[in-house]
Amino acid sequence: MTMRALQASSPEFELTRGGSFGIYVHVPFCATRCGYCDFNTYTPGELGGATPQGWLEAVRVELALAARRLSGPAVDTVFVGGGTPSLLGGAGLAAVLDAIRAEFTLAADAEVTTEANPESTSPEFFAGIRAAGFTRVSLGMQSVAPAVLRVLDRVHSPGRALDAAREAQAAGFEHVNLDLIYGTPGETDDDLRRSVAAALDAGIDHLSAYALVVEDGTALARRVRRGELPAPDDDVLARRYELLDGWLAQAGLRWYEVSNWSRPGAECRHNLGYWGGGQWWGAGPGAHGFIGDTRWWNAKHPNAYAQILADGALPIAGFEVLDARDRHVEDVLLQIRMRTGLPLTLLDADERGRARAAVADGLLTEADRRLRLTDRGRLLADGVVRDLLSD
Template structure:
């Protein structure tokens, strides 16, 4: 596998037949920066003159270039992420979806998701995007405990995400996700369980829950380094994971990926495409794409992104070509996280022998010709992968 600066255009992209194709569009705007976040996002003061309309015009250009490079391709899933896509408003998100439809064909029954911050939504917002063809909304709640939200620098009120979920359901959305974060310093077991119960009461059919990670360069990392708050504790994180898994499972939401639970049939098809080795085009500043054996990532700042497109170039910062060994590592790393598991035949002979050791240790179970993480294995998923793979 090699990484190199990209030329004015990507190398020839050859779609792998028989795999799902998705479209990811990155909206880089946020009203404020959360203390734990290291995503490619910008507040108004950091944009250097970039605007939502300028971003949309640049995205339209990138999509046209993508269509030229890929040729006729049908899109199975669309995911608008960020950042805070809901800051574009209902009309803005309709324009984004129109831009995709004007350059690509959406398959019948395509899944179309947008992320949303509860504070920048309303019933009218949800009605607008539902009528335009959005099928799924992912709401960032993180917690209903005020002290947890304060540590995370989240600005929404504890109950706003629940009201937003009710508004989305009333607008006709059948598929609703709520994001949770667990393990925040100062969080109690009860704080987490109240957050899980609140999500369930809101009637969502999908919950994503992530352990808090202290990322270098964030405000949270600086506070931990200064000793103002403690770093998340691994044992506490494991305990909290078990608590939320038990609560969600009891309510009928089963895990289908280590950090994701849903009612039957409500899995996020876009993300399942990632984990199963699908292909996608990533549009927008800092977005990543993957087609055939090529992965690339765009320049990060919205102004630089727009300028590169204005110069007639695909706005790529770098790309890499994945050889068979790199693809093998990624397939093991991603598929082992799924409840459907990893085909035993995907492993080398020595990896299969080590898989047998993991089964004996209670980290994996053998289900016909597949390997699936046990409950204990899910807590140690990264270590399981490291132990499985050949050097």
């Protein structure tokens, strides 16, 4: 991409009217750090005195500034992510939603999601956040295989995520998602099969599954570099993807984005906003937002984030303004990953020629003037995008 990265404390925001608008709130707290994680999260010893209450007060200030900048558009979706939002407890998450309601109007059918770590949830937790107005829960499961969880440094027991999913449904949540990670060193096909079967048996209507990526700077990357663990094998990852896709399809969960499957009507609307060109305000330390043609990211550490807000400014560490080419690249990159596919009219003549080559290679299909990934194409989605956009 050729985005122009600009550094300034306060870009101009011009909301494009008529599309979806969401709010993402980043909770940076974690009890421990998983070995594969490179998200903007902090364990108690890394917080430098920052507290959840101080974080919440700073988020309230940011939301108030955002509402004034944007003239308070109606909010279609809310997503509280992290980190571990469930460490705030039910009352803390209710306070986050109250802070949004204090500055913005939620649409009557707004989707309101929180992520949660199974170990920091309970029946009372789910009942509390459901009563507060949350409509969707996403639980980190990763695997039911104890050996896999140990490699990932996950602290929850193999069955806790499944119990949490059932507790959420008992509390009135119609939409419950479980996250899986596949391709962990030492994982077997049967480990994945049992994980998928257990998730389905828990009655969930949405599942996200991600190939393990060894990110630089993580504990997992250091173990791979020292030779303690093998790096994920691309052929194994491809086979595991095909297996879980087949199992989920047999159970009635259809892929709607390369890494996401759901029953009809249970798609995550907030994520569809990301992939479909929607706009959102990202609040919290390290959060990213996108309004009009401007993408920005906040100061990462909770203390730095709070201090900038205390000084009366938005906590923006940097931003970039997308030109027409940047937007085109993003549209192709994101829309091709969705089951609905990419309108052929979005491509120029050269790109349409390369798309015909991808169709001939069995990577794309063309129907109703839209391009869609084939099953084989999903395994090579990044390469398909690179080929379409190559100059």
